[in-house]
Amino acid sequence: MSQKGSTGLLRPTCVEVRLPSRMGYEKVAMSTAAAVAKLMGFRDDRVEDLKTAVSEACINAIEHGNRLNEALSVGVVLSAVDDALEVKVIDDGKGMRNLPPRPDIDMKIHGDQDPRGMGMFLIQALVDEAEWVAGTNGKSSYVRLVIRLDKEAA
């Protein structure tokens, strides 16, 4: 899934998707990421992990980053190299200053924690790397996800 450039270095194969800031369109990015991961040879269970992580990242970008403003779009850039797929989900928000607390089912059931707020936890749990980067000038913040091919099982 990568090509050698004139310098001899591997260039990633890139796929880009631009989504409207409208709930439901995260599934377009999810399907695209799944298609790329399948082409790269990811196992079915890892493809499912990636789908949920990409979906949650896009939902956060649509809802919290772009605040459902349909004049703004969410960028999704998939970069495939031989042994890993990197996904950047870019919005026009200010980015995350603090990660929400780890979900606690007892606290949620007893009303001490919002039943929502599980997206970032799921992203971190399902991919190999996840980082949230605040954009300069309060724009173009992104989350960067990396999922690696399991060489032994591939």
Next chain:
Amino acid sequence: MPSETKSHADQLTSPAGLPVTALRFVGDISSTSKDAVLGAYQELPKDKVKLVVLDFSKVEYINSSGIALIIQMLIEAMGAGQKVRAFGLSAHFNKVFTMVGIPKYAALFATESEALAGL
């Protein structure tokens, strides 16, 4: 975007002869599914329904907002003294539900008959 979730309730009987209500979901469960998930649950008479099984066997996609609706349902079920079980989740969503701790309040089973066993 309109809800892509459909739901309906079925009346079942457990192997021990107790009445069990199955809430069956079809489609995706997301932020637009409130009526199909919480609404369908809230229509059940809490004084009569004490055993509930949630059927996810025809659900393809659940996101964190959808899981939050299930948790809201479990909060109400706990308050009403109901026992809730779930079945039919894909291996992936079984893993996701387990990650967020749902089995502590709604045990997960592969099939309907396994979910009904012991009730």
